[in-house]
Amino acid sequence: MxxxxxxxxxxxLLLTLVNSSLGKMETQQYSQQAESSGNxxxxxxMMVDPGGGG
Incomplete structure (x- = not known):
């Protein structure tokens, strides 16, 4: 037990360590993630609507 x-x-303890280290990079990573999802x-x-009509 x-x-x-x-x-x-x-x-x-491991989770708190990971969270604190991620918190510093979170803003930068989030902006990159948003950019890649937009792309x-x-x-x-473009693939679904090649004519660009809509």
């Missing part, structure tokens, strides 16, 4: 408790605590949408529109 003690081993399980240690595992849970370790997992929580994918444009590509999708």
């Amino acid at each position: 003690k081993k399980l408790y240690v595992l849970i605590v370790a997992a929580i 994918q949408y444009t590509l999708y529109r």
Whole structure:
């Protein structure tokens, strides 16, 4: 039972570490993600509607 408790605590610590390190890069990553999804949408529109009518 003690081993399980240690595992849970370790997992929580790991999550907080990952979250804090991600928080610094989050804004930059989000802008890149939004840009790439916009490009994918444009590509999708071009493939579905080659005439560009709409």
